Amino acid sequence: MNDKPPFFPDELQSFLETLPEPRILVDPDYRILSANAAYRRAFGNPRAILGHTCYEISHHYDKPCDECGESCPRQTAMKTRQPGRVLHLHHTPRGQEYVDVELIPIHDARGKLVYFVETMRFLHETGDQPGALGMVGRSPALLQMLALLNRAAPAMTPVLLLGESGTGKELAAQAVHALSPRRNRPFVPVDCSGLSENLFEAELFGYEKGAFTGAARRKTGLAEVASGGTLFLDELGDIPLHLQVKLLRLLESGTFRRVGGVETLRADFRLVAATHRNLEEMMEAGTFRRDLYYRIAAFPIHLPALRERREDLPLLAEALLARLAPERPLCLSVAAMARLMQHGFPGNVRELRNILERALLLSDGDTLDLAHLPEAVAFVRQAPAAQNLPDQEILSLDEAERRYVRRALRQLGGDKRELARRLGVSERTLYRKLG
Structure with missing residues (x-):
């Protein structure tokens, strides 16, 4: 099947055909010129889109998306002559879906812009169904937050979710997990509010049989349950100061021992933390450790109210x-x-x-x-x-x-x-x- 225009170089068409992600070729006037095999597998016959503008197909707009309040990677690509990337909510045969869009500008030998190659990576392709990330909306504030979650997900960098109560911090943590390579491993949430010292250690690290009165059998801690997956510490700001050092030791060393145990166990989890509190103010007040803050706050993300x-x-x-x-x-x-x-x-x-x-x-x-x-x-x-x-x-x-x-x-x-x-x-x- 050949969906390229007559002036489209065969070498570029062959290259696009081999790429695993859905890709389309767009001219400087936003017209869709060609679609690769991955696009055809995802959407069927692409002839219905050829000759139409990308904003008409993806957004059902009658003018470019940046003129309708959407961010557009085209502007970045034209200005910097480098790829531009944004997260959009696109219309697809399955309904509206969040799509990570990357636009690569292609220039001729004289430096004139001749094509854009648009790559689409659908967030639902994490193995979940469309909409399973649980977040709904198309506002700039939400799309910016989702774009940051999508950027952070593939890495092991700790993510700190900041936002008011009710903004969906656990949903955001689940999205980081679902978009990560660890998606098929456990997602383990821990509610840090109201945990006493003994309960905190027992829940996080587990304990051996006979470690204390009532410990009738060994209990596996949540840090161990999360092995290979994601550990979500919700309301991290509620952890008392004297317990924060124990969490810091776990994160710094990557090891822990069950309460009453002597065996050193290795932690293998990706950390996502969340709080509605202002941790910087707490550091100034001396109620939150600076070393712990800098350990968990490598990638802070604000969840919009x-x-x-x-x-x-x-x-x-x-x-x-x-x-x-x-x-x-x-x-x-x-x-x-x-x-x-x-x-x-x-x-x-x-x-x-x-x-x-x-x-x-x-x-x-x-x-x-x-x-x-x-x-x-x-x-x-x-x-x-x-x-x-x-x-x-x-x-x-x-x-x-x-x-x-x-x-x-x-x-x-x-x-x-x-x-x-x-x-x-x-x-x-x-x-x-x-x-």
Whole structure:
């Protein structure tokens, strides 16, 4: 099968055919010229994409993705004449998937840009099903975080996840594990909050039979259970100062002994740690060891709060409702979604899930409305200075909905199809709501 244009060099076509990842050839005007064998295996007959633009196929946009608020590796590649790489959410035959996109510029003998070779590495190809990483969204903040997780995953470098409660730190740790070469080995989470000294050592290192009263048999520690895999220390900042030295010794030496044991065992795990605390402030206060911090903080990653990626709310709500009630075709009314978009979400995604779980229990139909949201969310208390507004300032729900929809449409660059999808309504309904 030959899908190359007549002016495409045979040597380059032959080279692309041998590469294991799906790759396409793109001209300087974003037009797709050719696709290799790996692409054909992943997507079938590529003739449907030849001649179309890459942004049309991958994003369903009518203009380049960097003009629609997306980062584009093309800009980096053109400026530096080096490969550019970003993480995108692409439309694929399997639905929307996270894709690590690398763009390599190719110049002719005179230095003129003639082609881009685009390589696609799908995050689901870690052996999990699409979406199994558990993260949903397309905001710049989320994609930047996912890109960092994807970069860190193949290495053994310790990863430190920083973020508020409810931002999904354990999901992020599982993503690092799933994207790593250790994905088929154990992922072992350890909740560090509230562990006493004896319990900390017993849980992490294990103990021998008879090591203390009640030790009726040998217990394997979690550092040993995680052998070959990933050890996830959640809420690391809650470990008392006198226990931190024991953890540091484990990380520095790579060895440990069970409580009551004399045999030295070798640790073989990849460390991922997480905390909602500010470790730098704790170091200044003397409640967190500097040497431990520098041992675990080689690759810190900030997990954005929900208010930092508010545009992901429609996608998140859709995904959560599908998980909470897979048998019901649930959606949020435009008014309910507009109110959620204004909410602060101090509890982040965990709070959103609780709100939706309550709403679906209160709703007898398939549409969750304002009346189904908690009172503290559905109704905003006005500040005293704003209580005596003139009548003309009070909008009807229809007008408030219309203004919200128009504002959302402007944020999406006029893409009515995408807005209808995010709002969970048909395009015909959207046009009616736009008035």
